[in-house]
Amino acid sequence: MTRLPVVLALLAALAALLLFDLGSSAPLDPYAAPPLAALGSGQAASGAHCSELPSR
Amino acid sequence: MTDTTLSAREAPRLRGRVLSVASLAAAALAVAALAGPRSGALLLIGLGFGIAMEGLRFGFTGPWRRMILFRDATGLVAQMVCIGLVAVAAFPLLAAHPTELIGADAPVGYAMVGGAFVFGACMQIVLGCGSGTLVNAGSGNLVSAVALPFFCLGSFFGAYHLVWWTGLGALPVAVLSGTDGLALTLVALASIAGIALAVAEPGKRRLPARLWIAALVVAGLAVLHLAIAGQPWGVVYGLGLWAAKAAVALGADLSGSAYWSAPANVERLHESVLTDVTSLTDIGLIAGAALAAWWRDGLAARLTGHPLRAWIAIVVAGFLLGYSSRLAFGCNIGAFLSGVSTGSLHGWAWFAAAFMGSWYGIKLRPYLGLEARR
Numbered sequence: 001m002t003r004l005p006v007v008l009a010l011l012a013a014l015a016a017l018l019l020f021d022l023g024s025s026a027p028l029d030p031y032a033a034p035p036l037a038a039l040g041s042g043q044a045a046s047g048a049h050c051s052e053l054p055s056r
Numbered sequence: 057m058t059d060t061t062l063s064a065r066e067a068p069r070l071r072g073r074v075l076s077v078a079s080l081a082a083a084a085l086a087v088a089a090l091a092g093p094r095s096g097a098l099l100l101i102g103l104g105f106g107i108a109m110e111g112l113r114f115g116f117t118g119p120w121r122r123m124i125l126f127r128d129a130t131g132l133v134a135q136m137v138c139i140g141l142v143a144v145a146a147f148p149l150l151a152a153h154p155t156e157l158i159g160a161d162a163p164v165g166y167a168m169v170g171g172a173f174v175f176g177a178c179m180q181i182v183l184g185c186g187s188g189t190l191v192n193a194g195s196g197n198l199v200s201a202v203a204l205p206f207f208c209l210g211s212f213f214g215a216y217h218l219v220w221w222t223g224l225g226a227l228p229v230a231v232l233s234g235t236d237g238l239a240l241t242l243v244a245l246a247s248i249a250g251i252a253l254a255v256a257e258p259g260k261r262r263l264p265a266r267l268w269i270a271a272l273v274v275a276g277l278a279v280l281h282l283a284i285a286g287q288p289w290g291v292v293y294g295l296g297l298w299a300a301k302a303a304v305a306l307g308a309d310l311s312g313s314a315y316w317s318a319p320a321n322v323e324r325l326h327e328s329v330l331t332d333v334t335s336l337t338d339i340g341l342i343a344g345a346a347l348a349a350w351w352r353d354g355l356a357a358r359l360t361g362h363p364l365r366a367w368i369a370i371v372v373a374g375f376l377l378g379y380s381s382r383l384a385f386g387c388n389i390g391a392f393l394s395g396v397s398t399g400s401l402h403g404w405a406w407f408a409a410a411f412m413g414s415w416y417g418i419k420l421r422p423y424l425g426l427e428a429r430r
Contacts, residue, residue, distance in 0.1 A: 003349070
């Protein structure tokens with residue numbers, strides 16, 4: 001077997017994850033989305049990161 | 057005649073490449089239209105990381121292995137160059153924009169150091185770290201593709217228990233900042249590179265052009281990530297989030313976890329992954345690596361088999377990679393690259409512990425059936 005079926009299976013799994021996510025999450029709203037760049041936006045960073053503890 | 061034949065062969069390949077780039081650009085535009093311009097930009101940055109790391113063979117696990125086994129310093133020095141370049145931009149940016157940008161700050165503690173040690177060992181067992189597992193899986197490596205879902209599960213459970221583990225003992229968060237902090241960081245990175253070059257075998261010290269280019273490109277993308285997302289590049293949060301979403305869909309109640317019941321994480325669970333920073337770059341990493349592997353005809357390579365005990369080891373190590381990276385407040389990207397380049401001392405503790413763990417992981421591989429005994 002070559003690497004190609006592995007990649008195809010992985011991409012199919014990723015597509016399934018995205019479809020499931022879009023079906024089960026809150027609807028996307030591009031008008032309520034943050035601006036393109038955090039730098040210069042005047043808004044506090046709000047994304048989650050692996051270095052964060054919940055109490056922070 | 058030969059030129060004509062070559063052109064005839066190259067034309068479909070060129071057409072395929074143009075089409076693939078156009079498809080990815082269209083996908084990023086679609087994400088931007090659906091989830092906002094920042095999401096589209098982060099997907100493109102993730103694609104850039106994947107293409108650069110797979111295309112230029114820039115990583116963390118392989119270079120550490122080559123340093124430990126063969127005294128080849130080139131990859132390790134390239135990492136130091138990359139982190140130093142990010143730090144040169146990140147330190148002043150964080151100082152000038154403290155309300156808009158945050159660093160990868162985390163405390164050094166027992167679980168953090170232990171987690172980094174286990175992560176270092178496991179990354180050598182599966183030959184892939186946080187970014188490496190995604191890039192390798194994206195390029196068709198079966199070991200990484202098998203390890204990846206267990207990495208996600210481990211990241212979910214590690215986050216679930218994170219507060220308990222951190223409660224075992226941790227120092228206050230310590231962060232280097234300002235010009236003095238940057239100078240100290242650069243001196244430390246140069247010292248590591250200097251030690252690596254000093255112990256390297258002759259002929260294994262000079263960096264090839266591709267590693268210089270890779271260090272520059274990855275550093276540039278990491279700085280761009282900081283400016284766009286407002287936070288440094290990370291990998292493992294997104295993987296745990298995917299498993300957490302699946303757990304909730306299957307009826308799991310996460311209110312018992314101080315981590316997953318925290319308001320910020322409840323919001324992440326409620327919103328689409330297309331609005332989550334690390335999910336977007338993780339997806340981009342996989343897709344970018346797949347594209348780069350396809351471009352250089354790497355997908356036609358045949359897979360090599362392993363005995364059953366090796367596959368069991370890969371599954372267990374995949375889970376432990378995810379679990380330990382949450383205890384360590386990140387993997388080679390979130391803790392090491394991003395932690396060190398934004399001044400967090402936990403990044404340095406992570407490097408020391410993970411490098412030591414890597415030494416043991418390399419020793420373990422033959423006993424797990426992953427390679428022949430030396």
